[in-house]
Amino acid sequence: MTGEASTPLLKVENLLVAFGRAKAVDGISFDVAPGEMLGLVGESGCGKSTTALALMRLLRDAEIGGTAHLNGVELLGLDEAAMRARRGADVAMIFQDPGTALHPMIRVGDQIVEALTAHLNISRREARKRAIDLLRKVGIAAPEERFSVYPHEMSGGMCQRVVIAMAMACAPRLLLADEPTTALDVTVQAQILELLQGLVREEGMGVILITHDLGVVAGMTDRVAVMYAGAIVEMAATEELFATPLHPYTHGLLRSIPQLDSGWDEPVPTIPGSVQGAELQTGCRFAPRCAKASDACRTPPALREIGENHFVSCWNTP
């Protein structure tokens, strides 16, 4: 399940994304094995979504460095036409807000058809048939009728199912799910996650699940990478990470999950301070908010392997 087992599906090395002087993603490396689900966790603005958009090459006005090999093909080095042939076909993305991710003036079925005909040489009739199959597959009842419906006539959960169907259309090998349930009602969230998990298992695709919800991560992913201010601070198998978190930031994140059995008037623990611009700091980015910070933290810690496949970037962990 980890990087060294067989060849990884996706191998990202030293990925760097800068908007002008601001580095949104600052040299992160990770890989995803075929059929593996990697959770990318962190608070808003830590570079999770930017990482996904950089892999899709959908960022404008951004400088991108490093490499990202998908099945041996370097995505970041492809020209635009070659990248377009991969988008949707080899690597697809599910977006955060299904309410805005679908075109408001195009029938949902036609939006799926478009995803199919962009890469497959099939007739419109065949594409329509497949789109209806996809709608059925993502759990939409009466798919023949729903084919001709506009997004505003569907609920948020339904729209997200359509977005998932679109992403699945050409059976991509890598799926980037960017907070797929954040914009949905809690009751719908579980349904969508279940659907996603089922489909991913069935198709055997690799997934990067981006979320700030640790509950989602615990239930779904094989491995977790925790991001803070543009860098990965800890990465381990999901069970291992939840059992023995090593980085103080991971500690803080786990502690700040509200507990059902805590008293109603007990405050939820928080991490003091807020994320600081990565470009302002020389040492460890988390140091200003860290209780364990010491002089050593003035030099930036590298991600090092502490346990078996457990990586952490902190000077003060054993």
Add this chain to the structure above:
Amino acid sequence: MARFLINRLLQSAVLLFGVSIVGFALMHLAPGGPLAIYTLNPTVTAQDIERIKVLFGLDQPVYVQYFKWAGGLVSGNWGYSFFGGQQVREIVLDRLPATFLLMGTSLALALVIGVAIGTLAAVRRNSVFDYATAIGAMIALSLPTFWFGLLAIFFFAQTLGWFPAGGMVSIGDGSLLDRLHHLVLPVVVLALVLVAQWSRYTRSSMIDILDQDFVRTARAKGISPSRVLVNHGLRAALVPLVALAGLQLPLLVGGALVTETVFSWPGMGLLFISVLSTRDYPVLMAILMVGAVVVVLGNLLADIVVALVDPRVKLHDE
């Protein structure tokens, strides 16, 4: 839909009734009048003027004049010109085709070119093309039309002799080619301003849309950039512009006062100028009412078109 139309048409009738009252009142409140022209004429005596007054019905109270005029209008009799006694309907309908031809060509041309320029400027934001068209539009909008017209006549008619300086046809010629030849200069001058407007409207609408999530989704599918731009971007960006086009529809019958005057184009604009100076009440009121009807119909048409192209918009009976 039918109920909506009936409602809107009823509302429009009330509105037009109001417009006619205000127009009629203002016309009579303005100093001077159709007989002012005779007062300085030494061959016309005071008795003559009195006689003409009675003949035209101008001796009666304004409200009586109004109801006589309005009653005629409703029954299809638009009255007779005070100067020459020609039927008003004939005078106006004679002029309509010329204006329709001039404005229709200009509007169609401006829409195509303006939307194309605006789209390109939005896609290449902050490029040389964007800045150049912005400056060009500013110049076209801020310099007076008559000056452009005179300049065009000076260069292309006077100096180069490529096009006729004015009129709609050459005397003794009426071929299609001759008419087109006459059409070029006034259309170009008129279209210049309209292109400037439309390129700016389209640019800002398109920039709004290109930043939307659904455009990103379309790109993530791997479809071609032109398809993203036209099928996803432009399709949504043009919706707000439909209402604007509806507002410009009255130009089709109102004509362009300045351009028609400069190029002595025998359209509504030129007619309006001449009857305004002689206070030919029946003709003035006819032009006013035709204009008002087209404004109302233009807006109604825009509402219907928006509802047809945008599935989120429904026509409501209010």
